[in-house]
Amino acid sequence: MTHPQHQTVVVTGSTGGIGRATARAFGERGASVALLARGRAGLEAAQRDVEHAGGKALAIPTDTADHEQVEAAAARVEEELGPIDVWVNVAFTSVFSPFWEISPEEFTRVTEVSYLGFVYGTMSALRRMKPRDHGTIVQVGSALAYRGIPLQTAYCGAKHAIQGFNEALRCELLHERSNVHVTMVQMPGVNTPQFRWVLSRLPNKAQPVPPIYQPEIPANAVLYAADHPERREYWVGGSTVGTLIANKFAAGLLDRYLARTGFSSQQTDEKCDPDQPANLWEPADSDRDFGAHGVFDSRSTSRSYQLWASQHHGLLGAIGAGVAGVAAAGLVAGRARR
Template identity: 70%
Template sequence: MPGRTARTVVITGASGGIGRATARRLAARGDRLVLLARGETGLAAAADEVTRAGGTALPIAVDVADAGAVEAAAARAEGELGPIDVWINNAFTSVFAPFTRIGPAEFRRVTEVAYLGFVYGTRAALDRMLPRDRGTIVQVGSALAYRGIPLQTAYCGAKHAIQGFTEALRCELLHEHSRVRVTMVQMPALNTPQFGWVRSRLPHRAQPVPPIFQPEVAARAIEYASDHPRRREYWVGGSTVATLLANAVAPGLLDRYLARTGYASQQTGQPHDPEYPGNLWKPADQDVDHGAHGAFDRRAHRRTAQLWASQHHGLLALGGAAALAGAAAALGRGRRRG
């Protein structure tokens, strides 16, 4: 992209969903992309898209739950594409089921991928960025980092953990006066393949809680965060804002609301085979490329005005201040006339 310097960017979970959409977007600006995921077919397709879009692709098959493998991937990335400028942690897996129907090994696996995978990726990035005193880490979060919902105890636990981990790390970087930045992007419900991939013990097929947004909305937010990492976090989608504000004001009321609605809103009317293994232990795109989109294209929104608002708090604050000043001046004139 004219006027921009190409960067070396690592994306975990790059073979599908948010990671795939983000890779496409960053490739269009000519970035050098290190694509990390387990599924080799999905990775190969993602790398091909990156190359055709004008970027440079280095696909590496890796399980982010393996700290050694993540470190080796980071070393290879710098050896082949140069110093890492941006590291985007995004990979995850999950189990849709009531907590009592999730086995200990399954819960551990979700935690190792969806939480410790972020920890390992962050460590690999910092080991390289801190000595240079530059670089950006983007943590892909969720509204569920603040507000837990039924049937997703493992995922919600991981996202809450990432939130706390990132806040603590940010304080440490500030203490050290480091110029390495870490920011988090809290996502709404997205139309990604995950709802057909994850292990589920629900009687009907899993779905994101409406309103649903396309993964390109997430990709735009991640790109912006990578360019503007001084903001500690970004909220994407009006539903994310509404959820977080409601949880802050009336969490008990929200508990009862989700207890009534949370089961039905996360399932379609189509039956589901509860024995389907999902991608918990093996990648779902090892032999088949699923791309960035899930099964909800007809219901998914391609944009959200709230994303612009999240990216332009300063302008909104100035506009609000100007409006208040104007209102105060008008009120003053009215009183003088009276």
Template identity: 65%
Template sequence: MPQTVLITGASGGIGRATAREFARRGARVGLVARGRAGLEAAAEEVRGLGGEPLVAPADVADHTALHEAAAAVERHLGPIDVWVNVAFTSVFAPFTEITPEEFRRVTEVAYLGFANGTREALSRMLPRDRGTIVQVGSALGDRSIPLQSAYCGAKHAVNGFTSSVRTELMHQGSNVHITVVQMPAVNTPQFSWVRSRLPRHPQPVPPIYQPEVAARAVLHAAAHPRRKQYYVGASTVGTIVANKFAAGLLDRYLARTGYDSQQTGAPAHPHPDNLWKPADADRDHGAHGVFDDSAHAHSAQAWLPRHPALTWSGAAGLTAAAATAAAWLHRTRRAG
């Protein structure tokens, strides 16, 4: 029996790539986002790959609109088995250059949008006592960086919120599961349509991965949701481990490097952004951003959980890497 999946932020980036992965498995896919052109193009891809799409435009910050989108998905495609929260927006700027209205908007989409989606999913899954919610998180939900205070705050909030909901489900003995997939830097269109006050074109902090890497991890997490979190990319694991052992050192390192590493050498040019209006309402931008030449199409670290026979050796390798990172950070701190 084909699964019914609802994906927010499905018109571009990780959401778009995730829709394609589920479609390859014959899923019925509810596509939720604001941009009509992006949604229609995503629906064509889902259909072409063997899935059954339904376009359901909605702003995830509007819980009423999200409720109506979910109702349409279940009315046309059947009960939702998997709900994937992806949608977000952001502002690239120092905190003092972000207006209160902009900060609130990012929070409403990137954090409250996840809460709205989770609430809507639970209202449908709990009575059936089955279903899976996948939160697309970020390494920045554990380790904040400069110039992304609103986004980092939202991703930290998603982690805390999700842990609370998970323990409530456990208390109830529910067969509904919730998990988080923590992502690295990903080559999505957001870096061309995000609101930015930086002097140069924004970029993800290398190493950069293609959205298909993230999408495969989401698919695996949806099929194996009992694990609390999944980590995509060695950079994600390294960042989280380093932050546990030497957060102060990372503060100083990011203070020195975090501005330049988030900008290309090209000057910024005025462009429409997607903070208040969708950037793909009239033109489809696809899943990929402009960093194809430097983005990795595979992640060995993300590959390991999908191959259980190698999980123990992979875990041992990560443990050794963590120990090495900790020792290096300790020596660096003492030397400083």
């Protein structure tokens, strides 16, 4: 694996939230980071973040729903920064709304950005990585890749699609014994700017489903996944683990639970601002930088014990085996004394 300081990394959706925090984290390791997003102000600020952190940044205005723009961006990255080692797909958009209030055009746009954008990014990355037999693609997913929730039909559909696409692609690469890896990181509710710039038809302001994590937690997970891509996926946050387990064993009960709680848990007590920007068709951060964090800092946590456990499951397994061994030895000794 290329030493982190010498990596060339592409991050889509790099002007806000998880993408912004991930780009900055790679910059802290001295990587060359290509920033793909639409908003001019956001891109300029993200570039400053990466460079201030110690990395080299290349900002490329890109709509990931346009495969020609994505391919042109990938070619420019390799020309100006060198061969791409890691490609991180993050870019998305959504609509907070009951399904029957979403137009076909809006649903199509969400799907093109939030699903096909990942497909196009993966295509461009593989076009360069496979001939070299080297590289890693990290898909930023969500607990909603397995468990749909109300008011996010378009986003949940896209995340489910990414999950199936990524599994199929991983099988193909394993079949070829390729040294190119794909892995997916399933995220919890995160304090990102999306809740103030995604198109919303909700009566109140949108919020992540608690517990809410700061974006640096997912960014840490993305870097770890990029360094350890042999695992098929990573789960971030205890809420993600709980949701996926509950969905596996009690999906019908979870349907009814979310029908009762899923509307209120995704909204604050404040009325929605009728002038709130919407980034569905145009970037919300063309003239204003929103940064990595949303407006929920006071309610967000910067720790995830589950993530640490996930990254150290080998150590925990060894400790568990050791404890079991000591217990077994004690039991044998106790019996011998009888």
